[in-house]
Amino acid sequence: MSPDRLARVALSKVFEPGDLRLPALLAHYGAADIVSRLVAGNDPRLHEASADVGSRLASVNAAADLERAAQAGIRFVTPEDDEWPAGLDDLDHIEPVQEMVGAPVGLWVRGPARLGRLTQSVAVVGARDATTYGCNVAAQIAGELVVADRPVVSGAAFGIDRAAHLGALSMRGTTVAVLACGVDVAYPVAHGSMLDDIARTGAVVSELPPGQTVKRQRFLSRNRLIAAFSEGVVVVEAAIRSGALNTATWADRLSRPVMAVPGPITSAQSQGAHELIRRGGLLVTRGAEVLEASAPMGSHAVADRRAEVLPRDRLTRRAKQVIDALEVDRAMTLEEVSAAAAVSPLDVAAVLQRAEVRGLVAQDCGRWVLTSLALRT
Amino acid sequence: MSPDRLARVALSKVFEPGDLRLPALLAHYGAADIVSRLVAGNDPRLHEASADVGSRLASVNAAADLERAAQAGIRFVTPEDDEWPAGLDDLDHIEPVQEMVGAPVGLWVRGPARLGRLTQSVAVVGARDATTYGCNVAAQIAGELVVADRPVVSGAAFGIDRAAHLGALSMRGTTVAVLACGVDVAYPVAHGSMLDDIARTGAVVSELPPGQTVKRQRFLSRNRLIAAFSEGVVVVEAAIRSGALNTATWADRLSRPVMAVPGPITSAQSQGAHELIRRGGLLVTRGAEVLEASAPMGSHAVADRRAEVLPRDRLTRRAKQVIDALEVDRAMTLEEVSAAAAVSPLDVAAVLQRAEVRGLVAQDCGRWVLTSLALRT
CATH class of the missing domain: 3.40.50.450 (Rossmann fold)
Structure with missing residues (x-):
């Protein structure tokens, strides 16, 4: 059994955890030397600590404590x-x-x-x-x-x-x-x-x-x-x-x-x-x-919680303006959509044709309506 | 009625809010000039915007809109x-x-x-x-x-x-x-x-x-x-x-x-x-x-939520160690307190005497007990 180990058992038995004096003492003397000096009580630098714990330290039987713990x-x-x-x-x-x-x-x-x-x-x-x-x-x-x-x-x-x-x-x-x-x-x-x-x-x-x-x-x-x-x-x-x-x-x-x-x-x-x-x-x-x-940098990158990307999210703002201009319950002429969207008839036609391919809008006797797919997204 | 105000009424009637093109146009031409150019439709730099809103802009009667709104x-x-x-x-x-x-x-x-x-x-x-x-x-x-x-x-x-x-x-x-x-x-x-x-x-x-x-x-x-x-x-x-x-x-x-x-x-x-x-x-x-x-710096400083300071908080750690060593249901001798606290009998006596003055501990036939005040804090 190493003297350091036995000394640390003794110190753990008499000092309260976190004692401000211990880190410096341990670094300077080592555990075994501290115990001897505290028990002897003749080192003026250890006067206070010795008065606190010296007599109890003298009566510790560290080997017996370890033995009892092991059992x-x-x-x-x-x-x-x-x-x-x-x-x-x-x-x-x-x-x-x-x-x-x-x-x-x-x-x-x-x-x-x-x-x-x-x-x-x-x-x-x-x-x-x-x-x-x-x-x-x-x-x-x-x-x-x-x-x-x-x-x-x-x-x-x-x-x-x-x-x-x-x-x-x-x-x-x-x-x-x-x-x-x-x-x-x-x-x-x-x-x-x-x-x-x-x-x-x-x-x-x-x-x-x-x-x-x-x-x-x-x-x-x-x-x-x-x-x-x-x-x-x-x-x-x-x-x-x-x-x-x-x-x-x-x-x-x-x-x-x-x-x-x-x-x-x-x-x-x-x-x-x-x-x-x-x-x-x-x-x-x-x-x-x-x-x-709480892990080394980058080893556990977490995706932010984000919503899924919907078909509508891929439209440009101008295209969204056109789609939004369509009314839910009424088929509209190109000119009506253009006025409501504030987008020229030429560009409205282009947007509606692309949207028709994607199934977002449909034609009904030359007028335009939203499909149920567009309403869902 | 200022031409700028009337022009802005007209612009608000035909453009969708947040139109990317407007800030630069307004800074460059001013509202009244933009309206004339969009209606005329002959400024090549305004070609797209003119196609989008020019014809509707021509039919706006801003003064009448303001009048109706005011009513x-x-x-x-x-x-x-x-x-x-x-x-x-x-x-x-x-x-x-x-x-x-x-x-x-x-x-x-x-x-x-x-x-x-x-x-x-x-x-x-x-x-x-x-x-x-x-x-x-x-x-x-x-x-x-x-x-x-x-x-x-x-x-x-x-x-x-x-x-x-x-x-x-x-x-x-x-x-x-x-x-x-x-x-x-x-x-x-x-x-x-x-x-x-x-x-x-x-x-x-x-x-x-x-x-x-x-x-x-x-x-x-x-x-x-x-x-x-x-x-x-x-x-x-x-x-x-x-x-x-x-x-x-x-x-x-x-x-x-x-x-x-x-x-x-x-x-x-x-x-x-x-x-x-x-x-x-x-x-x-x-x-x-x-x-x-959301206020100018320092004008609304908020105190952190903190707990009130209790009598115990004012004790040094060494004094707390002595007080903590006292048992709740048994009077203890100075030596017993010293051993349990890992503090020398001399210092234990000094701490207990100060604590007695504060009403945290009391003596009972030469042994020490915690008061109810100490238990509350």
């Missing part, structure tokens, strides 16, 4: 492992959000999915008190994403998060739940069996050691991992004050695309999504649009 | 009138849309509103087959606009247009209906009394002479006037193939802000609005946001 089917992933997701290191190079920053010291993982292979995953997050509309949309988009081989990351909360995980599972896709507690803790309790389902095919992940319970700050530090894990964040319903907007802030800070699904402006649950779009987030309505925004 | 309470407004809206001239300086372009040769107007005073009007347009949601939103936004002294322009069609006019009228505001037929023609027939209501306080406007009926092309040329009349266009519900998107195209070409109201992604009626936002249109959810986007 519960939980592994501890660090930067020295192949499956360490490179995107997490971006967290060491951004400005803090709400006084938190930094890659996790390690990840506790339950489930067969290798984290490093979860490249191009997309986060689908949103309101706990979501509407039926929001949940349907989240499940639909999550399903479309996993069908395109893009794992879906979310936070296993009530509402949108749950719908996103279930949408991915229902299409037999890979989904990852990032928790604000230990990966062996069911939070919320009602989601215990869903978390087990996720752990059977995907992964349940946390930077907190097994057994740890949720705290308010931990939801915010957890959100930074959801953003860092993903190539883009989709917000489906969010109130103005919501964790989903916090996740979007992390995504923005990390230069991940922020997307949001619109809803009725009369729905409080969509206010946060609309505010995100107003501030520059991308409006998305379906999986293909999410793929386009 | 019906209809006036003809040209660039020589004070009330000519300057924004219309922008139409002479843009690329054509669907082979149409140019300011109207004149406007037929029914109603007391002086068009020149309708500065800063806002267009509210959208689907004919609108939903109840869309109609409610259109009426609400139109009402908010007229309360802020911004006249509402629309096209008097079924659905969103009607809701916008009625929303403006219900708040005793000025509204302008721009028609694709003569201002004395009720189209749709069912909107006859609404058009009369609009003409009583606002204005019913068309570039087509009295008596003219709608044609498909005329809806498209009419849309360019709605856009040119306004400081911004709000699209409330629009299918992918819809006149409202055509109006938005004109607004974009004219450098007027294009705004759209989102709706459920499951609603076909909102697809066009969502597509507009995806292409760069501004998402708006209320009148204040429309005012901000």
Whole structure:
């Protein structure tokens, strides 16, 4: 067992996630050296951190913790492992959000999915008190994403998060739940069996050691991992004050695309999504649009929604003017059409002859009428 | 009666609106000269136009038309009138849309509103087959606009247009209906009394002479006037193939802000609005946001929707960590709080004492508990 790994286990047990002091310390000393210095408590540069966690750190038995975790089917992933997701290191190079920053010291993982292979995953997050509309949309988009081989990351909360995980599972896709507690803790309790389902095919992940319970700050530090894990964040319903907007802030800070699904402006649950779009987030309505925004440039170009081209669309404006001049229920002479269309009789005749070939108009005793084909288009 | 005015009456009677040839002709010859040359038919540069409209032009009696219109309470407004809206001239300086372009040769107007005073009007347009949601939103936004002294322009069609006019009228505001037929023609027939209501306080406007009926092309040329009349266009519900998107195209070409109201992604009626936002249109959810986007810079700054600041928000992250470490249903010793918070006992004591003053925590036999105030925030 490498000293770095054991030291990271110890650090994950005593520091709160996102501690502002850790990235610089890790870069300067390395994990094993930090632990020794914090326990010794004699490095004046580490005075505050040592007072905070030194005594607890001294009593950690990291090897025993790893052993106990392994028995519960939980592994501890660090930067020295192949499956360490490179995107997490971006967290060491951004400005803090709400006084938190930094890659996790390690990840506790339950489930067969290798984290490093979860490249191009997309986060689908949103309101706990979501509407039926929001949940349907989240499940639909999550399903479309996993069908395109893009794992879906979310936070296993009530509402949108749950719908996103279930949408991915229902299409037999890979989904990852990032928790604000230990990966062996069911939070919320009602989601215990869903978390087990996720752990059977995907992964349940946390930077907190097994057994740890949720705290308010931990939801915010957890959100930074959801953003860092993903190539883009989709917000489906969010109130103005919501964790989903916090996740979007992390995504923005990390230069991940922020997307949001619109809803009725009369729905409080969509206010946060609309505010995100107003501030520059991308409006998305379906999986293909999410793929386009969160994939390498050009690999998922989406056709705009456009109407089909009708026969009439191919006419010149002058020809349309002639066709429009024909009345629906009365055959007209060439001269009548010319006057109504403001087009010379010569040109009217030319247009009508071409339109007759296409079946748009017909002659009736030298007068002209629209056909049913013209009326349909 | 000026020769220019009479010539413009005649031109409005024989040319279809938006004729590509007119802007250059008017700039080069002036209206009266064009009429003489088209009637004479001997200017080779006017050969095609002369063949199109020359003979009908010869039979126009413009003075009699004006007289008859005046008797019906209809006036003809040209660039020589004070009330000519300057924004219309922008139409002479843009690329054509669907082979149409140019300011109207004149406007037929029914109603007391002086068009020149309708500065800063806002267009509210959208689907004919609108939903109840869309109609409610259109009426609400139109009402908010007229309360802020911004006249509402629309096209008097079924659905969103009607809701916008009625929303403006219900708040005793000025509204302008721009028609694709003569201002004395009720189209749709069912909107006859609404058009009369609009003409009583606002204005019913068309570039087509009295008596003219709608044609498909005329809806498209009419849309360019709605856009040119306004400081911004709000699209409330629009299918992918819809006149409202055509109006938005004109607004974009004219450098007027294009705004759209989102709706459920499951609603076909909102697809066009969502597509507009995806292409760069501004998402708006209320009148204040429309005012901000369509008014001179800074005159209508809108506060983002943000949540109120709670007492907890003012705590440092370190203090939050201490407060979060306290359990809801159990009093804890200083040492227990320190271990759970990963903050030194000295700093925990300092945080708890400050929090006690604010009423967030209380002491119970030397142990610490959260107060109900802390739980509320």
